Amino acid sequence: xxxxxxxxxxxxxxxxxxxxxxxxxxxxxxxxxxxxxxxxxxxxxxxxxxxxxxxxxxxxxxxxxxxxxxxxxxxxxxxxxxxxxxxxxxxxxxxxxxxxxxxxxxxxxxxxxxxxxxxxxxxxxxxxxxxxxxxxxxxxxxxxxxxxxxxxxxxxxxxxxxxxxxxxxxxxxxxxxxxxxxxxxxxxxxxxxxxxxxx
Amino acid sequence: xxxxxxxxxxxxxxxxxxxxxxxxxxxxxxxxxxxxxxxxxxxxxxxxxxxxxxxxxxxxxxxxxxxxxxxxxxxxxxxxxxxxxxxxxxxxxxxxxxxxxxxxxxxxxxxxxxxxxxxxxxxxxxxxxxxxxxxxxxxxxxxxxxxxxxxxxxxxxxxxxxxxxxxxxxxxxxxxxxxxxxxxxxxxxxxxxxxxxxx
DNA sequence: GTCTATATTTAGATAGAC
DNA sequence: GTCTATCTAAATATAGAC
Numbered sequence: 001x002x003x004x005x006x007x008x009x010x011x012x013x014x015x016x017x018x019x020x021x022x023x024x025x026x027x028x029x030x031x032x033x034x035x036x037x038x039x040x041x042x043x044x045x046x047x048x049x050x051x052x053x054x055x056x057x058x059x060x061x062x063x064x065x066x067x068x069x070x071x072x073x074x075x076x077x078x079x080x081x082x083x084x085x086x087x088x089x090x091x092x093x094x095x096x097x098x099x100x101x102x103x104x105x106x107x108x109x110x111x112x113x114x115x116x117x118x119x120x121x122x123x124x125x126x127x128x129x130x131x132x133x134x135x136x137x138x139x140x141x142x143x144x145x146x147x148x149x150x151x152x153x154x155x156x157x158x159x160x161x162x163x164x165x166x167x168x169x170x171x172x173x174x175x176x177x178x179x180x181x182x183x184x185x186x187x188x189x190x191x192x193x194x195x196x197x198x199x
Numbered sequence: 200x201x202x203x204x205x206x207x208x209x210x211x212x213x214x215x216x217x218x219x220x221x222x223x224x225x226x227x228x229x230x231x232x233x234x235x236x237x238x239x240x241x242x243x244x245x246x247x248x249x250x251x252x253x254x255x256x257x258x259x260x261x262x263x264x265x266x267x268x269x270x271x272x273x274x275x276x277x278x279x280x281x282x283x284x285x286x287x288x289x290x291x292x293x294x295x296x297x298x299x300x301x302x303x304x305x306x307x308x309x310x311x312x313x314x315x316x317x318x319x320x321x322x323x324x325x326x327x328x329x330x331x332x333x334x335x336x337x338x339x340x341x342x343x344x345x346x347x348x349x350x351x352x353x354x355x356x357x358x359x360x361x362x363x364x365x366x367x368x369x370x371x372x373x374x375x376x377x378x379x380x381x382x383x384x385x386x387x388x389x390x391x392x393x394x395x396x397x398x
Numbered sequence: 399g400t401c402t403a404t405a406t407t408t409a410g411a412t413a414g415a416c
Numbered sequence: 417g418t419c420t421a422t423c424t425a426a427a428t429a430t431a432g433a434c
Contacts, residue, residue, distance in 0.1 A: 233426085233427060233428085234427075234429085235428095245428090246429090246430080246431095249428085249429065254429075255427095255428070255429090
């Protein structure tokens with residue numbers, strides 16, 4: 001059977017390309033980054049990039065496919081929790097973990113923008129986002145049962161809104177100023193029951 | 200003295216170009232939009248666009264210079280208010296007014312991304328944003344004095360965070376689902392004094 | 399002032415040697 | 417599998433007619 005001579009080397013090269021691409025895309029944007037730059041930063045030739053990936057958009061998508069396992073782990077960690085309210089805060093903090101890294105901020109913006117332009121990317125991101133959204137929605141529902149989350153909230157809508165708030169934290173990234181405390185306050189107060197306002 | 204033959208016509212043409220450009224940039228992004236498309240949509244030739252604007256980035260910047268007066272009016276409206284808390288909610292709602300328009304959402308993302316790439320754009324946006332931020336910070340400070348806003352909040356930081364939350368509302372734009380109620384709840388609860396959590 | 403036509407540049411993608 | 421060299425397409429910006 002035909003097979004790659006050295007799968008490990010193959011994977012290493014592939015990851016070198018993805019690492020370089022991720023950094024460059026975050027700093028310069030998708031269109032602002034050339035395949036030649038990626039190849040150069042990864043220490044391979046321009047032609048090799050097209051051996052590993054079909055085209056430039058495929059490189060961008062692959063960068064985000066790496067995020068999927070991370071998100072799954074984050075949700076799985078809190079599956080059997082007794083404290084859904086605290087679990088939500090922890091998941092949100094995990095999602096926003098590197099929100100104070102300006103390059104992560106650039107990547108998020110670039111991602112949001114390209115979703116509308118690359119249908120296949122939409123599928124990749126939707127898959128990763130769905131894991132988080134369903135996990136959060138489940139935690140919100142359990143928080144409502146436990147009486148620690150406002151029963152007027154719709155779990156699915158709330159999960160989506162929480163994702164948006166996390167994105168906002170990335171947008172507000174400034175060197176030397178972590179948005180995490182404000183994020184935590186925002187989410188905790190949003191969820192709590194027993195306020196006078198109505199949605 | 201040399202002067203434009205018909206200033207009114209000149210302005211009309213300029214605005215036709217800006218209108219077309221705004222729509223196309225929002226839908227297709229900056230790089231995804233060609234000057235030829237803008238010209239065609241505005242009913243002029245490609246060459247004419249370069250008569251009205253120095254280059255393509257200048258067209259993009261001009262689209263946002265239009266936002267400055269709108270923001271100023273929004274802040275000015277609440278200058279002498281007796282109810283700073285309500286005023287903040289109103290300003291935020293005004294900023295997010297067209298957050299449920301998907302094309303506005305695309306434009307915000309595109310804007311955030313291009314700020315890092317076009318220094319002059321950064322200046323334009325910073326000017327518009329500063330008006331809002333200072334206005335909001337003033338209202339937060341007055342709310343603290345009035346006892347309706349949590350005194351533990353820093354007015355300047357809070358104003359910045361509120362701007363980020365508004366951006367989140369744009370990101371969450373989905374047809375048939377306005378993010379405004381969630382935004383209102385988020386902001387109101389974030390500001391209120393007398394919770395157990397600490398920032 | 400506005401057009402048409404085009405020069406210039408650049409980058410994605412491929413062909414074929416090794 | 418990886419390289420070098422190159423082809424091709426596209427889009428910005430300009431030159432010059434009207």
